[in-house]
Amino acid sequence: MKCLLFCLCQAELKKEAVPLQDDSDLEKKRREADALLQSMGITPDAPVGESQPSHVHSNPMRTDGCFSFRWLNNVGVVPSYDMCVCVCVCVCPPRRGPLKLAMVKVTHVDFPPKEVVSYTKETQTPTVTEQKEGKTVAPPHELTEEEKLQILHSEEFMEFFDHSTRIMERALSEHVDVFFDYSGRDMEEKEGEMQAGTKLSLNRKFVDDHWSRQRVVTCLDWSPQYPELLVASYNNNEEAPHEPDGVALVWNMKYKKTTPEYVFHCQSAVMSAVFAKFHPNLVVGGTYSGQIVLWDNRSNRRTPVQRTPLSAAAHTHPVYCVNVVGTQNAHNLISISTDGKMCSWSLDMLSQPQDSMELVFKQSKSVAVTSMSFPLGDVNNFVVGSEDGSVYTACRHGSRAGISEMFEGHHGPITGIHCHTAAGPVDFSHLFLTASFDWTVKLWSTKSNKPLYSFEDNSDYVYDVMWSPVHPALFACVDGLGRVDLWNLNNDTEVPTASMSVEGSPALNRLRWSQSGREIAVGDSEGQIHIYDVGEQIAVPRNDEWTRFVRTLAEINENRDDAEELAAQRLAA
Incomplete structure (x- = not known):
């Protein structure tokens, strides 16, 4: 950058003459300097202070009646981005008087350099200084x-642990087939099996090594409120004399876990158990000692919350029959003992x-x-089966309360009895089935004291029998050889429609249809x-099944x- 120093001095005329050529050259340079100053916006005759700048040349050129100027390089005096223009006008006093300053103008212009911004990680993210170590936390x-x-x-821990383990078991036991093929190839492979019409297939098996192994299943019942829950009662385990004699386990079909949802027990073998209708949290059990026990899954206790007295x-005597009958606002628990x-x-x-x-016959x-x-x-x-092989009809109220009629036909104790329950356009509630030790x-029908038909396809004790809850002509039975039979009377009355033998051929004591009629639980x-x-082809009834069953009957x-x-x-012959 350059600093222009223009000094205008007026001095007394010298005696010696000045050539004309010098005046013309000086005038020319003065005009050039004025033009330069005007182009920079500087007026030479502006007022100035009294002090003389320190950078004015100490020995300016002097001429008679003229102006003197000089260019000076002032680099190093001002910064590189500054441009300093200094105009000094010195008026020389007469020869006999002192020097006198007349005009000085200084203009200071700053041109800042172009700002270059670069972003780095340090610019965007403030550097986190290392935190000072705090006080040491005590162990x-x-x-x-x-x-x-x-x-x-403690009760709080037991409640938390019981609830948490139940949820964890559900989660850990879930298995999902991630390789399932939605393109239909899997169905093509199974097409032959489906066409073959597999009518009974094993879904799963429930057993607990501690609570149910080596115990006889004495009763089964599905929950009316939660269709996935199944309660099973068990007899005593002769090989574990220190364990409770009676056990009732609630199993869950919804989750693939292998442990029971709830475990209940008491000091006498449980011969019958049902979910209390209209009370989804209660389970009722009839024991070998004659007591009726009541378990509540809301309680953390595995023992009964209520029990009847032994009086x-x-x-x-042993209670093999318990049932809750009635409506939501008026219901009772009915129990019958072997006496x-x-x-x-x-x-x-x-x-x-x-x-x-x-209950006595003819008093x-x-x-x-x-x-x-x-x-x-x-x-x-209601109807009851007895140890002597007879079947009785009875009523609870009225002038004829008690045993009404006797039905004879079996030659051994009655092990199971069940009334027709499938609702439809035709009422078949007068029909019932019985199973017996006589292998039949x-x-x-309550309208006749003689059996309508005898199914004699079994080769061992028939322990239980039950109508389908949705199909009017379908029932199931189990026997001592480990065989499950399905009979569709509209198709055949001589041989079962479908049969399945349990692996190992254990004696099958109890069976229970699910409410949908699509599953059977067998103990x-x-x-x-x-x-x-x-299978759907046998479990789901067609629209004409009721009229067909009328013809079958x-x-x-x-x-x-x-x-x-x-x-x-x-006989006459």
């Missing part, structure tokens, strides 16, 4: 053995029965009841529960009449 308090035991046995007012005593209870108070009666013969069933929608009339299943003598899926009645007539002719 947690180490619990003593006594404190640990106190926590483990003459209640049961003192023929029937009691009616309120689930809110099991200290004494609301009503009781002795002389005591009925040793082994099984019981109520027709669909009926809370007063018999079809009955055996080794404490195992087998869940079978029933008519044919059965005709054949029975012909058989009775033929038997009478032979």
